[in-house]
Amino acid sequence: MNVLVINSGSSSIKYQLIDMPSETVKATGLIERIGAENAKITYKKDDFKTSKELHIANHEEGLTQMNRFLMHKEFGVIADKDDIKIVGHRVVHGGQSFSKTVEITEIVKSKIQSLCTLAPLHNPPNLKGIEVAENVFSKARQVAVFDTAFLQTMPQKAYQYAIPKSFLEKEDIRAYGFHGTSHKYVSEKAQEFLDYRNQSSSKLISIHLGNGCSMTAIKDGKAIDHSMGFGPANGLIMGIRAGDIDQSVIFYLMDKLGYSAKEVNDILLKESGMLGLTGSNDLRDIQQKAEAGNKDCRLALEMNAYRIKKYIGAYAVALNGLDAIIFTAGIGENSALMRDLVCRDMDVLGLQLDQNNNKMALSEIRDISTKTSKVKILVIPTNEELEIAKQAYKIL
Numbered sequence: 001m002n003v004l005v006i007n008s009g010s011s012s013i014k015y016q017l018i019d020m021p022s023e024t025v026k027a028t029g030l031i032e033r034i035g036a037e038n039a040k041i042t043y044k045k046d047d048f049k050t051s052k053e054l055h056i057a058n059h060e061e062g063l064t065q066m067n068r069f070l071m072h073k074e075f076g077v078i079a080d081k082d083d084i085k086i087v088g089h090r091v092v093h094g095g096q097s098f099s100k101t102v103e104i105t106e107i108v109k110s111k112i113q114s115l116c117t118l119a120p121l122h123n124p125p126n127l128k129g130i131e132v133a134e135n136v137f138s139k140a141r142q143v144a145v146f147d148t149a150f151l152q153t154m155p156q157k158a159y160q161y162a163i164p165k166s167f168l169e170k171e172d173i174r175a176y177g178f179h180g181t182s183h184k185y186v187s188e189k190a191q192e193f194l195d196y197r198n199q200s201s202s203k204l205i206s207i208h209l210g211n212g213c214s215m216t217a218i219k220d221g222k223a224i225d226h227s228m229g230f231g232p233a234n235g236l237i238m239g240i241r242a243g244d245i246d247q248s249v250i251f252y253l254m255d256k257l258g259y260s261a262k263e264v265n266d267i268l269l270k271e272s273g274m275l276g277l278t279g280s281n282d283l284r285d286i287q288q289k290a291e292a293g294n295k296d297c298r299l300a301l302e303m304n305a306y307r308i309k310k311y312i313g314a315y316a317v318a319l320n321g322l323d324a325i326i327f328t329a330g331i332g333e334n335s336a337l338m339r340d341l342v343c344r345d346m347d348v349l350g351l352q353l354d355q356n357n358n359k360m361a362l363s364e365i366r367d368i369s370t371k372t373s374k375v376k377i378l379v380i381p382t383n384e385e386l387e388i389a390k391q392a393y394k395i396l
């Protein structure tokens with residue numbers, strides 16, 4: 001069965017057509033700069049890749065253009081758009097309303113709409129993607145998969161902030177977390193790999209290191225703590241976001257240095273992290289410069305790894321033990337150096353990295369711990385699109 005996975009942003013749509021349950025990716029692509037004269041649509045099928053620049057006025061036209069590629073006589077993969085039976089949508093914020101994947105109804109849409117205040121940059125374009133897909137694929141069933149859903153199992157002691165409790169009760173201010181689809185996918189892969197499926201307990205920490213970075217403590221398949229919070233700003237040092245910071249800095253920036261709320265937001269979410277520390281947010285550049293002796297880059301890598309180590313320590317305690325840590329996403333999957341920096345001097349947890357394995361090219365799932373390491377160290381490529389397709393297919 002053809003499942004189309006859509007990740008709709010304000011001016012872009014990422015798409016993937018996946019056959020389920022075989023999990024075969026039939027085609028992938030990206031529609032970017034929607035609304036501009038030089039919008040671009042990219043289409044990829046196996047090793048074949050093509051792209052076209054044209055004016056795409058809106059999201060609906062974007063999906064119509066995508067269909068032309070999907071149904072193309074030479075390199076298309078479907079004969080008719082109605083061959084797409086399910087459309088799975090990535091929705092960033094499900095708030096407290098959604099703890100699992102759901103089929104989209106009018107009620108679901110109005111709840112996603114009401115959650116726009118919590119994710120003003122993401123939920124509105126996600127919703128737009130849903131509405132447009134309902135028109136374009138009117139015979140398909142539409143499913144919403146929420147980034148926050150997997151993290152809804154966190155206990156109250158983990159998600160509540162120590163501010164007056166009316167803010168939670170009346171305004172829903174609490175930690176929600178993000179990247180849940182990725183954390184779910186890699187932790188289930190880890191459980192399979194470690195053969196914990198039939199065992200009563202597993203204690204895992206998943207470390208998603210991409211442009212955005214987050215960590216989740218997962219006990220028996222359920223998230224019990226997570227490093228991001230009310231928004232995607234908290235926790236680890238990221239490409240352009242600061243992560244954890246004493247709120248006094250914010251008041252100092254505003255009250256003493258005269259920055260506006262918007263300027264502070266921009267500083268912390270767009271100009272900080274590895275970019276603020278080194279001038280680049282591409283870890284490959286930073287690694288190269290660090291190797292060439294750049295002190296700022298070396299320090300930034302160490303700061304980044306040190307923050308991750310502290311979260312590993314905290315989560316090992318929250319889990320009361322640790323079976324495995326999982327590295328995933330662009331940096332987690334590809335940076336042997338970052339994994340090395342994180343796993344150094346972790347004797348307290350009995351965590352030992354096999355240096356040779358760590359440096360080997362990535363196959364599917366890899367265990368890069370030594371034979372005597374008490375904690376497994378896994379590298380697992382994430383696949384959020386496949387997870388969305390799996391969940392959409394499963395609930396229908």
Ligand code: ADP
Binds near residue numbers: 284330
């Ligand atoms: P996104 O959050 O946008 O999905 P990705 O998961 O693609 O991000 O991760 C992007 C990050 O991964 C960038 O910092 C990039 O430099 C880093 N990265 C990608 N390939 C490598 C590599 N071979 N070595 C080190 N870092 C890499």
